[in-house]
Every structure is written in structure tokens, then in C-alpha cells.
Amino acid sequence: MKAPLKTSLKKQIPSSPMLINKITLTCATLACVTSNLSAAVLLTTSVNDVVSETDVSTQGTLIKAYNFTTLAGANPVASSTANGVDFLHVTMGSGNDNLRSGTTELSYLDGRPSNITTSHGAYGTGGLSGGYGELMNSAIYRNGTTSTGFQFGLGNLAAGTYELQIWISDTRTAGFNRSASLSLTTGVNLQTNTTFSSGTQNLGNLGTIDYNVGDTVGNLGQYITARFELTGSENGLVINGTASGANHQQINAFQLRAVPEPSSSLLLLAGALGLSLRRHRA
Numbered sequence: 001m002k003a004p005l006k007t008s009l010k011k012q013i014p015s016s017p018m019l020i021n022k023i024t025l026t027c028a029t030l031a032c033v034t035s036n037l038s039a040a041v042l043l044t045t046s047v048n049d050v051v052s053e054t055d056v057s058t059q060g061t062l063i064k065a066y067n068f069t070t071l072a073g074a075n076p077v078a079s080s081t082a083n084g085v086d087f088l089h090v091t092m093g094s095g096n097d098n099l100r101s102g103t104t105e106l107s108y109l110d111g112r113p114s115n116i117t118t119s120h121g122a123y124g125t126g127g128l129s130g131g132y133g134e135l136m137n138s139a140i141y142r143n144g145t146t147s148t149g150f151q152f153g154l155g156n157l158a159a160g161t162y163e164l165q166i167w168i169s170d171t172r173t174a175g176f177n178r179s180a181s182l183s184l185t186t187g188v189n190l191q192t193n194t195t196f197s198s199g200t201q202n203l204g205n206l207g208t209i210d211y212n213v214g215d216t217v218g219n220l221g222q223y224i225t226a227r228f229e230l231t232g233s234e235n236g237l238v239i240n241g242t243a244s245g246a247n248h249q250q251i252n253a254f255q256l257r258a259v260p261e262p263s264s265s266l267l268l269l270a271g272a273l274g275l276s277l278r279r280h281r282a
Contacts, residue, residue: 040186040201043161045226047207050169053132055223056083059163060259064154066090067253069120069138080131087135087253091118117141123252124171126220136169136220141250153185153238154256161229166239166254168209169221175212180249182206182224185238203228211250221252227259 048055067080067087079086118140125133166182169175184203209222230237237256241249 040184040203040231041229042184042203042206043227043229045206045224047209047222047224049213049222050126050128050136050167050220052128053083053130055165056085056132056255057163057165057225057257058084060257063157063162063256063258064088065253065255067135067138068118068140068251069134070118080134082130082132082135085255087131087255091140117143122172123169123175124218126169126171126218128220135167135253136171139168139170139250139252142248151185151238151240153236155236157230157237159231161227161259163257163259164206164226164228164239164254165223166206166209167221167223167252168211168250169252170211170250171218171220172212173217175219175221176215178211178243179208180211180241180243181208182242183240184226184228185240186230186236 062085065085065087067089068091069080069089070091079088081087118138120134120138123137123139125137127133128136164184168180170178183205186201186203206224206226209224211221212219213222239251239254241251243249
């Protein structure tokens with residue numbers, strides 16, 4: 001004869017004060033730990049070859065997309081559209097230290113560095129048509145006499161999960177044997193070029209981009225796709241680029257999108273609760 005349902009449930013789910021206390025303690029401890037976590041977390045990053053306009057992500061909601069170019073309509077009256085995403089034209093060359101538009105700010109860190117040039121039509125489309133070809137054919141770069149690269153960023157970003165894409169491409173022989181490493185820093189007030197009270201944080205390296213895959217005339221470069229999480233309210237995102245010698249730093253375009261994704265804190269909490277329950281059952 002089967003035991004009453006009530007008795008079976010009691011056996012399966014014991015109302016143990018010790019279990020409740022363990023879960024409560026775990027939650028309290030985790031809350032303490034997560035409250036001290038850094039204000040930003042790099043979730044994923046990958047480097048891929050430029051292939052077609054479907055490279056351009058449409059996940060979530062567009063925050064900003066920029067194409068560095070001297071194409072007519074820059075700063076930013078016009079745009080180039082790739083996979084439905086409008087990349088605003090900006091020069092940020094001589095005389096264009098920063099650009100403010102909407103609720104975000106695009107600017108150099110510590111002002112415009114020396115030897116910065118923006119151009120259009122020199123880098124080649126690699127056979128790509130339309131707006132995506134325009135992105136590949138325009139870029140901002142710092143002349144090869146310096147190895148320090150350059151830094152620029154977006155300010156006034158809300159807490160949340162973001163996706164960042166950055167493109168570098170040069171189909172000419174000038175793109176052979178050239179690459180650049182990119183990283184992210186948060187906690188910078190771009191309006192004053194100072195550090196927020198919470199301090200800066202380096203999210204780590206996003207990857208290294210090859211300017212010309214295969215070192216063949218006509219070949220395109222690569223792009224990075226990275227996802228990261230920002231918390232708090234003091235979020236100024238700085239993109240750092242470094243290259244050495246003749247491998248002068250270059251960026252063709254980038255876009256930033258807000259994407260829905262469970263926060264790292266919630267994932268940690270769920271994992272800790274699951275671990276506590278498994279240990280009790282064991």
C-alpha cells in the first residue's frame with residue numbers, strides 16, 4: 001500500500017532548519033561577494049574574418065555605430081548602412097577632438113593625439129558592395145612613426161550587458177603583416193578626462209586583429225565581437241588600441257549594442273543555491 005502523498009512529500013523535501021540556514025548563509029555570503037565585484041565583467045570575445053554584411057550583429061538594441069571616414073556628410077549628417085545598421089560618419093581627425101551625439105559621447109582620451117588621420121577610399125572594399133564595403137574602405141589611423149596607438153571612448157552608459165564589434169581592414173599591400181591588439185577600460189569620465197570615484201578597471205584583451213588575412217592584395221581584415229557587463233552608474237567605456245612600428249593603429253568602424261542577458265551576479269546566485277541543494281541531498 002502506497003504511503004499518503006503528504007508523507008511522501010515530507011520525505012522528499014524535508015523542512016530542515018539547517019538547510020534553510022545554509023541557503024540563507026550562502027545567499028548572504030554571495031551578496032557580500034558580488035557587492036564587491038568589479039563594476040565590469042568581460043563575458044565573451046572572438047575574432048573573425050570579414051566575410052559579408054551579415055557579420056554585422058543585430059542583437060538587442062543599437063546604442064551607437066560609427067564609421068571613421070571623410071566621406072561626404074561626416075560628423076554625423078550621413079551614414080553607411082550594413083545589415084540594417086546605420087553607421088554614422090565621423091572624422092575625428094585634425095580639428096575634431098570629440099563628438100557628442102544623443103545620450104552618449106564619443107571622444108579621444110586626453111585629447112586628439114598626434115599623427116591622427118582619417119580617410120576614405122584608400123583601403124578597398126574587397127569585393128563587398130553597399131554600406132559594408134564603405135566601412136571597409138574608410139578608417140582612422142595613427143601614423144606608423146608611433147607605437148602607442150590611441151584611445152577613444154563612449155560615455156554615459158547605463159548598467160547592463162553590451163555587445164561591442166570593432167572592424168579593421170586594409171586590402172592593400174600596406175595591410176600585409178599588420179595587426180593590432182584591442183582592450184577595454186571602464187570607469188573613465190570622458191567629459192573631464194578624469195577617473196570616476198569608483199576607479200578604472202581593465203576588462204582585459206579583446207583579441208588581435210589581422211589587417212589583411214592571408215597577406216594578399218584584395219583580401220579583407222577581421223573584426224572582434226565582445227560581450228561584457230557594466231554595473232553601477234559611473235560607466236565610461238574606453239577602447240584601447242596598440243600596434244608597433246609600421247603597424248600603426250587603425251580602426252575602420254565599431255558598433256555598441258545593448259543585449260538582454262542574465263547578469264553574472266544572478267548566474268552566480270543560481271549556481272550557489274544549486275550547489276547547496278546538491279550538497280544537502282548528498
